[in-house]
Each structure stands twice: as structure tokens, then as C-alpha cells.
Amino acid sequence: MNRIIKDIWINVFWKNPDHLWALKVTVSIAFLLIPAELIFHNSFIGTTMALGVVAMALGETDVHPRGRLKSAAVALILFFITSSVTVIFLPYPICFAVVLAVLSFSLILTGGIDSRLQGVTFGTMLILVYTMLGAENSEKWFYQPIFLTVGAFSYSVVSILLLYYRPYRLLKEQLARGFHYLAEYINLKADLFPSKQQVQTQIRTQLAQKNIELAQQIETCKTNLYSYSEESSRDALPMVDRYYRKWFLLQAMQERAISSHEQYDLLSRQVKNSELLDGFGQLMREIASAMHLYADSLLTDQPYKHPLSLKWTVSAMQKMLEAEKDGPHYLTLSLLMRNLTGLEENLRQEESSVQEDQDTARLDVAVFHSRKPERNSLKTLLNPAHPRFRFAVRLSLAWLLGYGIMLYLNFGKGAWILMTSLIVFQQTYSATRLRLFHRVFGTLLGVVLGITLAQLLPTLSGQILLLLSSIYLFFYWLKKNYTVAAIFITIFVLAAFNLLSNQGAAVMLPRIIDTVTGGALAYLAVRFIWPDWQYKQLPGLLLNAVVKNRRYFESIYDGSITEEAYLHNRRTAYNADNALTSAWKWMRLEPKSRRRYQDKAFNLTNLNHALLSYISAFGVHKSSEYLSERELDLCRDVSDVLRLVSEMLTNNADERQIEDSFRKTNCWDEQIDQMMGDTGNRRARLIYNIAHVARELLTEAKGIVGLYKA
Structure with a gap:
């Protein structure tokens, strides 16, 4: 039996981190919810602590035990303070609107400092919304701050103890x-x-x-x-x-x-x-x-x-x-x-x-x-041109509008508008549009499935089972398929409201309306507030990709480059290529009027990736044998062409230099044919592939000089 249990643990949980994450959350919630229901007969305490668990689990980022301990301590303090401030000011709409704007803007901006604070501040914003949702069920102002923090603390204990047991696990x-x-x-x-x-x-x-x-x-x-x-x-x-x-x-x-x-x-x-x-x-x-x-x-x-x-x-x-x-x-x-x-x-x-x-x-x-993780200063972030600043402004305005709609239309659970905006909001228009579809579609399916399951499991134990199984499946699918995850978080909400007031089905229609409203606000904000269309980013991304590819290429044939520098140049070239590819991918989801130079961007993206693939092949064999003098000369010529391409993309190239480069590249085919006839030039074919794409990039660059000025 011990062997069977061990095999199940290894094959189901240890080999599948998503299962293990879901198990940690579910066990933490069960440990809090079941005693609250069966011993204290108080669903408010149980569900509130469960929400604290969810917020902490979604906001944890650190992989080192000591780092996670620090981030958990910061998160618990922020959770308690934010929940308390929310409860205190919520009865005063004008004051709370100011608090909401200040908190959302400052938390989003603070989250841009480093990855640790990004997770902590996201969890804190969830706590703010959870507090709004549970305000009418709380008898004392301090109940929610305490119970939400206790839930977050309980999950932190489970997570940190497991991490100290296996410190290198994550x-x-x-x-x-x-x-x-x-x-x-x-x-x-x-x-x-x-x-x-x-x-x-x-x-x-x-x-x-x-x-x-x-x-x-x-x-x-x-x-x-x-x-x-x-x-x-x-x-x-x-x-x-x-x-x-x-x-x-x-x-x-x-x-x-x-x-x-x-x-x-x-x-x-x-x-x-x-x-x-x-x-x-x-x-x-x-x-x-x-x-x-x-x-x-x-x-x-x-x-x-x-x-x-x-x-x-x-x-x-x-x-x-x-x-x-x-x-x-x-x-x-x-x-x-x-x-x-x-x-x-x-x-x-x-x-x-x-x-x-x-x-x-x-x-x-x-x-x-x-080396230390990358960090930004607040001074850097407090710049209207910085993407994080713009993201904070968009979300803050969407939250204020959502709160205004909630008050004007008297939505009882209108805080779901804010929740949806927070979840749907992404850095780009295309990513926001995609997340909006997943969220709305998943919510609709979750309502249908959740109501059906709630009817099949009408008892207290049935609702607890539904809540625990749905939160497990939510965390399991969260990183795999967001649509499926949205289905199960909707079922979780339905089960939670059934436990609270036996009104899970009744709140589903308002949830759908609020989800659509919150998603629409997120969409409109990213569409019209500082819209950052991909065609504006492409020139800079292409220039960066060509520069990084050239530096990577030179690192291969330049024997003076250290291995550390080579690794850095290679990784940054890959990252630059991926940024360019991502921009092209997201451009296809933007409005047709904003897909400028789509075909040209597609050609340039493909050429850059082909160039990187051929340079990678050259890099794979960099240590196998020395390059001949003719191969080195050709490498330098190719590097000069790539340098000229980058100058053309910034409109700094001399016209005569461009014509000279075209004449030189037109002789490459004959030159390489001669080189390949000599067995001493074993990597001439690899260099030819790089030269071929560099020549095509030169041609494309000549055709787009000044094209992006509009």
C-alpha cells in the first residue's frame, strides 16, 4: 500500500506541478472551511478564509524559501491594511472612489518594481475586491480583514513548510x-x-x-x-x-x-x-x-x-x-x-x-x-511613457467607471465588474481581447454547468465537495487553459454563495452581467486610452532584433569573446526575435485599420527568424574546428551588411554605401561556390545561408526606409 501511495504521489503530483499547486490550495481551504461549517456552522467565516487562500495562492511568486517568507509577510500586511481601509471607507461612496483610485494606481505601479511585488500587489487587489463582495455579510468591520488574512496565512504556512522540506523544488x-x-x-x-x-x-x-x-x-x-x-x-x-x-x-x-x-x-x-x-x-x-x-x-x-x-x-x-x-x-x-x-x-x-x-x-x-533579479525604481515607473504607468492609469479609470456603474445601477454584487476588469486587463490590446473572450465564454459555460451540479448536490456536504473540487480544477487549469479555468472559478463562486445564503443560482445572472460589463470596460480602456498599436513597435523591435542577431553572429567567429558574453548575446538575440514574433502575432488580432504594413511585417519577421536559425546552426559548430581565412572574411562582410541594415532602419545609411553593399552581395554566390570547392571551408554552406538571408534583409530594408514615419 505504501508503494502504491508513493507511486501515485510521484506520478500524479510530483511530476505535475499544476496538480501539486491545486492540491496545496484545496487542502488549505478544506482545513479552514470544513471546521467552520461543521463545528461553528458559520459559512461566512469559512468562505472568507477560503478567499484569502485564493488571493495568496494567486499572488505568490518567490521560489526560494527565505524569499517566499519575505513576500508572504509583506502580502499579509498589505492584505490586512487594504481590507481594513476598504471596509472603513466603503459606506462613503465619494471617499471610497478616491481610495479606490489611489490604491489601484499605487498597487499596479508598485508591482512594476520587481516580480516579487508584482505577485503581492495582484493578490492585494484581489483582497480589495473580495472585501467589497463580502461587505454586506460581515457583522463587524474587522471580521473580513482578520478572516481574509487568516486564510492567506494558512496557505502561506502550507506552502512555505513544503518549500522548506524541498527547498529546490520550485x-x-x-x-x-x-x-x-x-x-x-x-x-x-x-x-x-x-x-x-x-x-x-x-x-x-x-x-x-x-x-x-x-x-x-x-x-x-x-x-x-x-x-x-x-x-x-x-x-x-x-x-x-x-x-x-x-x-x-x-x-x-x-x-x-x-x-x-x-x-x-x-x-x-x-x-x-x-x-x-x-x-x-x-x-x-x-x-x-x-x-x-x-x-x-x-x-x-x-x-x-x-x-x-x-x-x-x-x-x-x-x-x-x-x-x-x-x-x-x-x-x-x-x-x-x-x-x-x-x-x-x-x-x-x-x-x-x-x-x-x-x-x-x-x-x-x-x-x-x-546577480540580482531585475528591478525598476519608482522614478522610472512614474513616467507617462512607461508601459506600467499607462497600465496603471487604464486600470484605475476602468475601476472608477465600474464603481460608478455599480452605484448608479445599484448592482448588489457589482464588485465583480472590478474583478473582471482586473483579470481581463493585459498589457496589450490583443492580449486583453483574447482574455476577454476566454473569461466571458468560460463564465457562461460555468453558470450552466454549475447550476446543473448544484441541483445534483443540494446538501451541505455536496456543496462543500463542489466548492473544493471546483477550486482544485481551477488552479490545475489556470496555466493550461484559461477558458476551462474560468468555468471552474464560476462554479466555485456559485457553491460559495450556496453555502452563504443558498442563493448561488440567483447571483449567476448578475455575475454574467457584471462579467460582460467589466470586460467591456477593460476592452474600451485599452482600446482608447494610450492605445499602443503593434505597427508602432515594429520598427524598434526589428532594429533591436537585427542588432542583437549581428552581435550574436560576431560572437561566434570572434575568438576574443568570453563564454559568458556569448551566452548573454545568444539569449538576448533569442529574446529580441521572440519580441518581434509576438508583435506580429498580436497585430493579427488588432483592428484592421491598425494592421499597417502587415505583409511587410510578416516578411521581415520571417526573415529575422530565419537569420537567427541559421546563425544558431553556425553557433552549434563554433567549437568544432577553426574557420579558414576566407570564411572569416565572408563573416565580416555579412556582419557589415547587417550593420548597414540597422543603419537603414534608422535612416542613417549613406546611399553610396547601400549601392556598394548591393554590388558586393551580388558576388556572394560565385564566391561561396568557389569556397565550397575547397574542403578547408567546411562551414561555408552555413555562412552562405546567413549571407543569403542578410542579403534579403538588405533588400527589404531598402524598400521600407521612411515607411514607418507615418
Whole structure:
């Protein structure tokens, strides 16, 4: 029985952080709600404490035990003060409107200082709304501040104790999530071997989206590692270094996964041996499967077992490739095979506890011990041009309008308007529009499902079961699918009101109206208050991406660059590319009148990502052998062209220099053909791919000089 329980714990909860998070919240609520109902027979106490648990769980961010203890202490103080102020001023509408505006603006702005305060202030704003919702059920003014804080404190105790029991658990979760994303990326990319041209656009779009998630996760890991460096004692730093090494490994494997050694449509058309291309696809799928296993081993602390089938596939592919030695694409395919073999070797080394590859082994991890999570000063945030300032203004105005509508139309539970605005509001118009759809659609489905379930479970125990199961499923789905999460939080609200006053079904229609109203206010605010359309961002994002790509490219062939600088340049190039891709993605959801230069933006985004993929392939093989002088000369010429592209995007390029560059790039094909005839130029093909895209970028840049001035 012990073994069965242990297996269930490992496979259901330890391998699935979302299940574990949901379990922590549900157990905390059950510990508070059930005694309140069965012993004290007071639903107000139980549901109020449950809301305190929810607010604290949604607002926790720190991954280090000491850091989480600090953030929990700050959150508890803010929760009590905010709830008290809300209760005191709520009977006086004009005064409360002022308090509401000041609190919302200051909390949003304070949340922009760092990630810790961002979570704490979000939870505090939830507490403000929860206090408004429960005001009419509270007999004494201090009941809600106390019970909400007690609920938040109870969850904090559970969460912090579990973290002290496994202090590196959350750091492992974030790294494991990164390896899972990388495995999903590789699995998607396997569909390109072989593939038809008409499906490649769809696959590349999916890859771009997955790469955004991967890059964001790598940045999250960076913030968490810096937090550990800041909070850890000197004796604990060697253990933190182990996870830095895994972070470096994740980035090195990302570079291998993103790299493109050739145009996929050319390979699919020109390589006659279809079994060989199928083999590359199968090898990538097996690497992805092994990477999932490795991510699970991080979560469970169980040794990673390298799949024997992966070793067999590598051996079989090497034999098949050797048979194609005289083929025209042998060199390209051999470089691709070396890249994939490198991924397999990375995983195999983890099985034997070899913690780093030859590049990251040269890193002095101690230099990262002084790094701290990024922080902004209030002076920086108090600038109307700063996105956080604009976000605070939009939300504050939406809350004031929502509160005014609540008073004017006498909405009893009108605080849900504020709740919806808080949840729906995102930094961009497109993200807000998408979240609005998920919220409204999920609420409608939740009302139908919730009323049905409430009728099937009419007893007290049935309503408690419904409340606990719905909050569990809400937290489980929150990071996976927000529409599904919205369904279950609506059921949770219905069950809570059934416990309070047996009026769960009665409040569902007002909830729908308030949800639509709050969502509409959020939409209108982000649409008309300082609208920040993506076409305005594209020139700056494109310029940044080209500059970072050039710096990354130069880091590869410039032997004087340190490994730390190389890692930084590579990561910032990936982040710049993802920012550009995200802007293009969000542009498609904006009003048609605001999608300026959509086709041009699509071409530039694709070219930049192709450039990054080819540079990544070049970077993968940077340590394999020295570049010849002719290869170095070509690299410098390509770098000059990329520098000229960035100057053209800022209208600082000389017209004669542009014409000279075009004449030089027109000679590249002949030059590279000659280089590839010499076996000493083994990476000429990789450089040619970079040069080819750089030339196309030069052409596109010439066509858009001055285009964005409007």
C-alpha cells in the first residue's frame, strides 16, 4: 500500500506541478472551511478564509524559501491594511472612489518594481475586491480583514513548510518546464523531415509560438536563479551552481534545436533517400521523448535513464548517412547529424552525472552569484511613457467607471465588474481581447454547468465537495487553459454563495452581467486610452532584433569573446526575435485599420527568424574546428551588411554605401561556390545561408526606409 501511495504521489503530483499547486490550495481551504461549517456552522467565516487562500495562492511568486517568507509577510500586511481601509471607507461612496483610485494606481505601479511585488500587489487587489463582495455579510468591520488574512496565512504556512522540506523544488519545476517546452519544440520540428512546402508555414508558425514560450521560461529560470543567488547562504551556493549548469544546458540545447542547417523544402525535394529524412524525423522524436524523461527526473529526484532505443537510432542513422557520402547534400546532412548527436550526448552525459558540455564547462559560475533579479525604481515607473504607468492609469479609470456603474445601477454584487476588469486587463490590446473572450465564454459555460451540479448536490456536504473540487480544477487549469479555468472559478463562486445564503443560482445572472460589463470596460480602456498599436513597435523591435542577431553572429567567429558574453548575446538575440514574433502575432488580432504594413511585417519577421536559425546552426559548430581565412572574411562582410541594415532602419545609411553593399552581395554566390570547392571551408554552406538571408534583409530594408514615419 505504501508503494502504491508513493507511486501515485510521484506520478500524479510530483511530476505535475499544476496538480501539486491545486492540491496545496484545496487542502488549505478544506482545513479552514470544513471546521467552520461543521463545528461553528458559520459559512461566512469559512468562505472568507477560503478567499484569502485564493488571493495568496494567486499572488505568490518567490521560489526560494527565505524569499517566499519575505513576500508572504509583506502580502499579509498589505492584505490586512487594504481590507481594513476598504471596509472603513466603503459606506462613503465619494471617499471610497478616491481610495479606490489611489490604491489601484499605487498597487499596479508598485508591482512594476520587481516580480516579487508584482505577485503581492495582484493578490492585494484581489483582497480589495473580495472585501467589497463580502461587505454586506460581515457583522463587524474587522471580521473580513482578520478572516481574509487568516486564510492567506494558512496557505502561506502550507506552502512555505513544503518549500522548506524541498527547498529546490520550485527551481526544479521551472527548469523542468523549460525542458518540456524544448521537447515539444523538437517534436514539432520533426514534422519537417520530410515535409511538403504547403504545410511548412503552419509548422513554422507553431514552432515560433513554442519558441516564445521556451524563451520566456528561460528568462523565468534566470530570474529564479538570481533570486536563489541573492537569498542563499555561502554554503548553499555550490548546490545553486548545479542548477545554473542545468540552465546553461537548457540554453545550449535550445540553440541546437532552433538551428537550421538548410532550407527544409530544399531537403525534402532534393534528397532522394526518403528513408534518411524520415530517420532524421524519428531521431528528433526520440530525442524529444528522452528530454521529457529527463525533465521528469528533475521533478522526482529519480536518476535519469537514457533510452536504449535512442542509442540504436543514432547508430542506425550514422550508418545510413555514411551510405550517402557521395551525395550532394552529404556535408549539410552530416552537420545536421552532428547537431542531433550533440543533443543525444547532452542527455547521455546527464545519465552519467556529467553536468556540462565542453562550452559551458569553461564558465565561471561564481560570477553569477552577485546577480540580482531585475528591478525598476519608482522614478522610472512614474513616467507617462512607461508601459506600467499607462497600465496603471487604464486600470484605475476602468475601476472608477465600474464603481460608478455599480452605484448608479445599484448592482448588489457589482464588485465583480472590478474583478473582471482586473483579470481581463493585459498589457496589450490583443492580449486583453483574447482574455476577454476566454473569461466571458468560460463564465457562461460555468453558470450552466454549475447550476446543473448544484441541483445534483443540494446538501451541505455536496456543496462543500463542489466548492473544493471546483477550486482544485481551477488552479490545475489556470496555466493550461484559461477558458476551462474560468468555468471552474464560476462554479466555485456559485457553491460559495450556496453555502452563504443558498442563493448561488440567483447571483449567476448578475455575475454574467457584471462579467460582460467589466470586460467591456477593460476592452474600451485599452482600446482608447494610450492605445499602443503593434505597427508602432515594429520598427524598434526589428532594429533591436537585427542588432542583437549581428552581435550574436560576431560572437561566434570572434575568438576574443568570453563564454559568458556569448551566452548573454545568444539569449538576448533569442529574446529580441521572440519580441518581434509576438508583435506580429498580436497585430493579427488588432483592428484592421491598425494592421499597417502587415505583409511587410510578416516578411521581415520571417526573415529575422530565419537569420537567427541559421546563425544558431553556425553557433552549434563554433567549437568544432577553426574557420579558414576566407570564411572569416565572408563573416565580416555579412556582419557589415547587417550593420548597414540597422543603419537603414534608422535612416542613417549613406546611399553610396547601400549601392556598394548591393554590388558586393551580388558576388556572394560565385564566391561561396568557389569556397565550397575547397574542403578547408567546411562551414561555408552555413555562412552562405546567413549571407543569403542578410542579403534579403538588405533588400527589404531598402524598400521600407521612411515607411514607418507615418
